[in-house]
Amino acid sequence: MAARSAERSPAARRRRDAVGAVDTVDTVVDMDFSKGHGTENDFVLLPDLDVRIDLEPARVAALCDRRSGVGADGILRVAKAGALAAAGVLETLPDGVAEDDWFMDYRNGDGSVAEMCGNGVRVFAHYIRAAGFERRDEFVVGSRAGGKPVVVHRADADRGEVTVDMGAVRELGATTATIDGRVFPGIGIDVGNPHLACVDPHLTASGLAALDLTASPGYDPGVFPQGVNVEILTALDGGAVDMRVHERGVGETRSCGTGTVAAAAAALRHDGADAGRVAVRVPGGEVLVRIADDGTATLRGPSVLVASGVVSDSWWRSLTPTRANAGA
Numbered sequence: 134m135a136a137r138s139a140e141r142s143p144a145a146r147r148r149r150d151a152v153g154a155v156d157t158v159d160t161v162v163d164m165d166f167s168k169g170h171g172t173e174n175d176f177v178l179l180p181d182l183d184v185r186i187d188l189e190p191a192r193v194a195a196l197c198d199r200r201s202g203v204g205a206d207g208i209l210r211v212a213k214a215g216a217l218a219a220a221g222v223l224e225t226l227p228d229g230v231a232e233d234d235w236f237m238d239y240r241n242g243d244g245s246v247a248e249m250c251g252n253g254v255r256v257f258a259h260y261i262r263a264a265g266f267e268r269r270d271e272f273v274v275g276s277r278a279g280g281k282p283v284v285v286h287r288a289d290a291d292r293g294e295v296t297v298d299m300g301a302v303r304e305l306g307a308t309t310a311t312i313d314g315r316v317f318p319g320i321g322i323d324v325g326n327p328h329l330a331c332v333d334p335h336l337t338a339s340g341l342a343a344l345d346l347t348a349s350p351g352y353d354p355g356v357f358p359q360g361v362n363v364e365i366l367t368a369l370d371g372g373a374v375d376m377r378v379h380e381r382g383v384g385e386t387r388s389c390g391t392g393t394v395a396a397a398a399a400a401l402r403h404d405g406a407d408a409g410r411v412a413v414r415v416p417g418g419e420v421l422v423r424i425a426d427d428g429t430a431t432l433r434g435p436s437v438l439v440a441s442g443v444v445s446d447s448w449w450r451s452l453t454p455t456r457a458n459a460g461a
């Protein structure tokens with residue numbers, strides 16, 4: 134997966150040096166953060182317009198830890214795409230992303246980088262509006278999977294509602310997932326990041342709720358060499374499905390935006406349709422997915438900003454003694 138190896142590449146370092154950009158190691162003091170969620174898929178948002186925060190994996194994991202950190206499924210660094218490229222965080226600007234576009238620099242809770250996060254884009258867009266960084270209702274949020282146009286329907290201090298143009302939904306073919314000791318047929322789906330969506334027509338909402346998703350589902354690494362997010366769902370009934378998800382780099386989460394798009398595509402395909410509108414119920418709420426005839430999708434749903442604060446500078450520096458505390 135290109136996005137994972139693009140961090141701090143020699144080419145990116147050369148460009149950063151050429152433009153005299155700041156290094157991202159420990160030049161930030163007392164980091165501001167906000168905490169938000171989209172259907173209970175929760176994130177720590179780090180406004181970092183000058184790209185000074187060193188988001189090395191161990192620090193991301195520590196910040197996301199639910200007992201010893203702030204606690205979240207992932208981190209959303211808030212910056213402009215051009216600033217991230219200048220700092221060497223992005224090697225190149227992804228398709229459809231301009232230097233002046235906002236960029237959601239997403240990290241999973243285990244510190245790994247992922248190409249895209251559908252709920253993250255919704256919360257990111259709500260946050261930059263609520264925080265006053267952006268005034269428009271329609272703009273592009275960059276991700277490693279390309280530019281994602283958003284429409285902000287509502288952006289109050291705490292509540293938001295956002296539609297994301299998720300772009301192309303690409304089927305990767307039939308495969309299986311092993312969940313809770315059972316093998317489920319499913320299809321691989323690329324929504325910018327990899328998914329394996331399994332529709333089980335015999336599954337009821339209560340049967341779905343009873344499945345044990347604590348262990349990582351089994352999958353074919355030949356089909357998903359970079360790992361995969363696995364969705365298990367009921368068949369379409371009255372335009373809606375129930376879904377649970379086990380996310381790559383996180384574990385079970387209460388919602389996954391890209392996962393709901395993959396689930397909607399799989400549910401429609403199971404019904405013999407290519408396009409349509411699907412309400413996807415997840416443990417953390419409900420979102421609406423529309424898949425168009427041209428194979429692109431939109432995702433609409435709520436966003437909530439619940440808190441803001443400051444990360445202790447001494448705690449943050451204590452996380453990486455070899456770098457942050459060198460000489461201290």
Ligand SMILES: N[C@@H](CCC[C@H](N)C(=O)O)C(=O)O
Nearest residue numbers: 247250251252326389390391
């Ligand atoms: N929760 C996200 C997806 C986050 C990335 C995923 N875990 C991966 O590694 O691909 C969403 O809302 O889409």
